[in-house]
Amino acid sequence: MTTHPINLLSEEQLAEISSGKHWDFHGGIYPKENKRQSNQAVIKDAGIPPFLVIGIEHKGHTPELLVNVGDPVLKGQALTKVYGAMVAQHASSSGVVSAIEKRSDLHPSGLPVLSVVIATDGLDRSIDYQRCADYKKQAHALLIQKIQDSGIVGLGGGGFPSHLKLNHPDSIQLLIVNAVECEPYISADDRLMQEHGDEIIDGISVLEHILKPLLTVIAIEDNKPEAIAAIRRAVQKQQLSNIVIRTIPTRYPSGSEKQLIEIITGRQTPIGKHPSELGIVMHNVGSVFAIKEAILDGKPLTSRIVTLTGDAFSSKGNLSVRIGTPIQYLLDKYGFNNQPSQKLIIGGPMMGFSINHTDIPVTKTCNCIIAPSPQEMPDAPPEVPCIRCGECAEVCPALLLPQQLLWYAKSQDHNKLAEYNLSSCIECGACAYVCPSHIPLVKYYRVAKAQINSAEEQAKKAEIARIRFEQRAARLEQAKIDRQAKHKEAAEKRQQQLQATNGGEDLIAAALARAKAKKQALAQDGENAADDTKKETISAAVARVQVKAKKQALAQSSESAPKDAKKEAVAAAIARAKAKKQALAQDSESPADDAKKEAVAAAIARAKAKKQALAQDSESAADNTGLNNTEAVDAATQIADNRQPADDRKAKIAAAIAKAKAQKAAQKDQ
Amino acid sequence: MIISIAIAIFTLGILGAIFGSILGYSALRFKVKADPIVEELDAILPQTQCGQCGYPGCKPYAQAIANGEDINKCPPGGEAVMRQLAERMGVEPKNLDGPEKPKLVAFIREDLCIGCTKCIQACPVDAILGATRQMHTVISDECTGCELCVAPCPTDCIDMVPIALTTQNWQWDLNLIPTKNSTER
Numbered sequence: 001m002t003t004h005p006i007n008l009l010s011e012e013q014l015a016e017i018s019s020g021k022h023w024d025f026h027g028g029i030y031p032k033e034n035k036r037q038s039n040q041a042v043i044k045d046a047g048i049p050p051f052l053v054i055g056i057e058h059k060g061h062t063p064e065l066l067v068n069v070g071d072p073v074l075k076g077q078a079l080t081k082v083y084g085a086m087v088a089q090h091a092s093s094s095g096v097v098s099a100i101e102k103r104s105d106l107h108p109s110g111l112p113v114l115s116v117v118i119a120t121d122g123l124d125r126s127i128d129y130q131r132c133a134d135y136k137k138q139a140h141a142l143l144i145q146k147i148q149d150s151g152i153v154g155l156g157g158g159g160f161p162s163h164l165k166l167n168h169p170d171s172i173q174l175l176i177v178n179a180v181e182c183e184p185y186i187s188a189d190d191r192l193m194q195e196h197g198d199e200i201i202d203g204i205s206v207l208e209h210i211l212k213p214l215l216t217v218i219a220i221e222d223n224k225p226e227a228i229a230a231i232r233r234a235v236q237k238q239q240l241s242n243i244v245i246r247t248i249p250t251r252y253p254s255g256s257e258k259q260l261i262e263i264i265t266g267r268q269t270p271i272g273k274h275p276s277e278l279g280i281v282m283h284n285v286g287s288v289f290a291i292k293e294a295i296l297d298g299k300p301l302t303s304r305i306v307t308l309t310g311d312a313f314s315s316k317g318n319l320s321v322r323i324g325t326p327i328q329y330l331l332d333k334y335g336f337n338n339q340p341s342q343k344l345i346i347g348g349p350m351m352g353f354s355i356n357h358t359d360i361p362v363t364k365t366c367n368c369i370i371a372p373s374p375q376e377m378p379d380a381p382p383e384v385p386c387i388r389c390g391e392c393a394e395v396c397p398a399l400l401l402p403q404q405l406l407w408y409a410k411s412q413d414h415n416k417l418a419e420y421n422l423s424s425c426i427e428c429g430a431c432a433y434v435c436p437s438h439i440p441l442v443k444y445y446r447v448a449k450a451q452i453n454s455a456e457e458q459a460k461k462a463e464i465a466r467i468r469f470e471q472r473a474a475r476l477e478q479a480k481i482d483r484q485a486k487h488k489e490a491a492e493k494r495q496q497q498l499q500a501t502n503g504g505e506d507l508i509a510a511a512l513a514r515a516k517a518k519k520q521a522l523a524q525d526g527e528n529a530a531d532d533t534k535k536e537t538i539s540a541a542v543a544r545v546q547v548k549a550k551k552q553a554l555a556q557s558s559e560s561a562p563k564d565a566k567k568e569a570v571a572a573a574i575a576r577a578k579a580k581k582q583a584l585a586q587d588s589e590s591p592a593d594d595a596k597k598e599a600v601a602a603a604i605a606r607a608k609a610k611k612q613a614l615a616q617d618s619e620s621a622a623d624n625t626g627l628n629n630t631e632a633v634d635a636a637t638q639i640a641d642n643r644q645p646a647d648d649r650k651a652k653i654a655a656a657i658a659k660a661k662a663q664k665a666a667q668k669d670q
Numbered sequence: 671m672i673i674s675i676a677i678a679i680f681t682l683g684i685l686g687a688i689f690g691s692i693l694g695y696s697a698l699r700f701k702v703k704a705d706p707i708v709e710e711l712d713a714i715l716p717q718t719q720c721g722q723c724g725y726p727g728c729k730p731y732a733q734a735i736a737n738g739e740d741i742n743k744c745p746p747g748g749e750a751v752m753r754q755l756a757e758r759m760g761v762e763p764k765n766l767d768g769p770e771k772p773k774l775v776a777f778i779r780e781d782l783c784i785g786c787t788k789c790i791q792a793c794p795v796d797a798i799l800g801a802t803r804q805m806h807t808v809i810s811d812e813c814t815g816c817e818l819c820v821a822p823c824p825t826d827c828i829d830m831v832p833i834a835l836t837t838q839n840w841q842w843d844l845n846l847i848p849t850k851n852s853t854e855r
Binding site for chain 2: 472573
């Protein structure tokens with residue numbers, strides 16, 4: 001990903017940012033935070049489940065596997081190779097690979113993806129972690145490679161591979177560490193900062209070493225005073241001068257990448273541009289912690305912090321969960337009170353999705369599991385028509401017109417949706433939150449976005465198909481031309497050879513002429529003789545066939561070995577296919593069949609009559625011409641009479657032609 | 671009197687000559703070489719090259735539509751393509767000439783393939799890979815689902831299978847997404 005900086009921040013702007021000024025973004029909402037339920041207790045280890053399910057497929061791509069079924073694995077051992085920009089996946093505890101199969105993924109569809117299933121042994125033995133204290137002496141590319149090999153993705157919920165955000169040396173001026181955590185209920189980053197402030201600052205040092213930004217800003221919402229204090233202590237302890245801690249007012253969705261950039265720098269990211277083009281890189285605080293563990297401690301990403309909250313849990317809090325832990329295991333362990341029509345939400349209440357069953361593993365992007373009681377989150381009231389009050393446009397942080405988008409999403413007008421920048425929608429749900437008609441606007445946008453994506457995909461495929469079709473046609477055309485040229489060349493060569501060997505006389509043509517003459521003579525000789533010869537040939541052929549059949553029978557009886565099963569199957573399939581085709585052909589042809597046959601017979605009769613007439617013309621035997629011609633005419637008329645009405649006209653025309661010819665011949669003779 | 675008539679004729683004649691030459695020049699200068707509508711129609715069609723419309727490919731059908739052929743002869747495109755064609759041609763939408771089918775891809779059952787290459791010759795987009803007496807296989811990403819390879823197969827070993835649902839082509843279900851459950855106490 002090479003990007004050209006378009007809009008780099010000036011020195012004055014950076015000075016303004018570091019002096020403590022912050023800006024504002026449009027819209028936003030103030031939902032109840034609901035964070036106290038989970039942010040009071042320290043992070044606990046969720047324990048080792050009996051089995052782990054680690055999905056390795058990503059967007060339809062399957063990387064090369066490094067383990068087989070039955071292999072023992074250790075914690076931190078890589079299960080896959082790095083594939084393209086994808087990160088590697090690791091075993092998150094020790095055990096044995098019990099299966100490599102499709103299992104449900106943590107995705108709103110719940111569709112299965114290829115996963116490695118590990119039966120854990122409970123010992124949690126790990127590989128030897130290669131600690132590296134002097135990473136500052138290593139090349140940047142090696143560090144970035146190490147981050148990719150350690151499987152680090154954006155842990156805020158996006159899951160964008162972290163190493164891709166580090167490939168911009170030289171052009172980065174501002175590094176923003178996103179510790180805003182603006183979604184209600186979630187407190188994973190809050191607890192992480194309270195307990196691991198020093199490690200986070202170490203991680204920032206690693207990023208600063210790679211990116212060399214002029215300024216680093218840690219953005220934290222003002223509803224996390226303990227976390228702010230912890231980070232402040234850690235910064236003071238390490239005496240880092242270019243790190244600024246920016247406390248921002250609590251408002252949803254200030255943690256969204258583009259909105260946070262606007263708050264920190266006062267700059268909007270242009271549509272379709274990446275923040276790195278503005279000279280800004282943003283990393284989630286959880287990812288920073290994971291980068292520190294990967295570079296300094298040599299530990300790949302095998303666990304993440306998950307907030308377990310909602311009134312259906314008897315014990316709430318934050319857990320360090322091994323990647324691949326089944327959600328059912330967490331529910332069992334933390335007093336999940338299952339009720340009929342119980343909802344389970346992955347992610348925050350604003351942007352998360354619900355799952356229908358619990359046989360799904362925790363993935364790297366799963367930051368929160370909410371199990372609300374029915375009183376806590378009652379079902380949404382039914383949707384009523386839009387009254388175009390404009391509340392949604394007031395709160396939209398992306399400055400879109402949600403009511404217009406809804407209108408066009410419902411009518412599936414993809415062009416208009418593009419015109420109104422549906423692609424800029426961050427799906428934060430603020431519009432749906434304030435809607436007095438209870439319209440789930442984001443639902444409609446997600447559906448429309450998926451439809452637009454698949455339409456684009458199809459258009460792309462159609463274009464490829466068109467190109468392939470045209471190239472194939474061109475290739476076939478070229479092959480035809482080549483073949484014709486080759487034949488022509490060969491014919492010319494043969495001609496030349498003939499002329500060289502036989503002194504210009506064409507032997508074949510001569511032989512053909514002789515044969516023709518002979519045939520003519522034979523034909524005139526008499527037909528009865530020909531009849532006999534024909535009969536003889538037929539009887540000879542029959543005899544030959546009989547002998548062949550006998551031979552075949554003999555061969556079959558002598559063939560004692562059992563027949564190849566595959567051959568038989570193929571033969572049977574061929575027979576089936578033939579029968580099918582025949583049936584099809586009969587179906588389609590039977591009505592047309594008779595008419596066609598008759599037409600063919602008539603055509604043959606016509607052709608014969610014509611030939612006869614011609615032959616007699618050329619013979620020009622004066623006396624019997626008239627007679628013969630009359631015969632021909634008679635034959636033609638007879639045929640015409642016998643013909644079906646459909647062929648009547650043609651036959652009549654043929655008869656007329658024959659008559660005219662006969663007349664002409666007669667005139668000539670006279 | 672005569673003079674004014676002569677002046678009028680003369681003036682109009684001069685004007686006629688000037689505008690005539692301008693028109694003549696622009697007719698040559700801004701000449702449209704090919705009919706762009708064929709390209710546009712071809713871009714709407716799904717490019718399966720299946721021939722179900724009765725034309726040997728999508729482009730010939732696009733040409734035929736431009737010449738007044740019906741717009742409802744493309745079953746792979748379905749209702750959506752028919753509507754787009756109707757809009758582009760300025761005609762009324764019609765019912766599809768044939769049933770609309772879900773998108774399929776060809777699949778060759780390996781154990782029955784005898785390596786006859788007949789399906790390879792039939793495939794309009796070169797999406798079948800194989801050689802004489804070797805097992806053939808369909809490159810499913812390139813297969814347009816035209817079914818032209820099914821009929822030539824002597825062992826009837828090509829099936830048309832629906833495209834597998836993955837997280838890539840999955841569509842959001844309006845009934846499954848909770849967005850408005852952010853009710854706070």
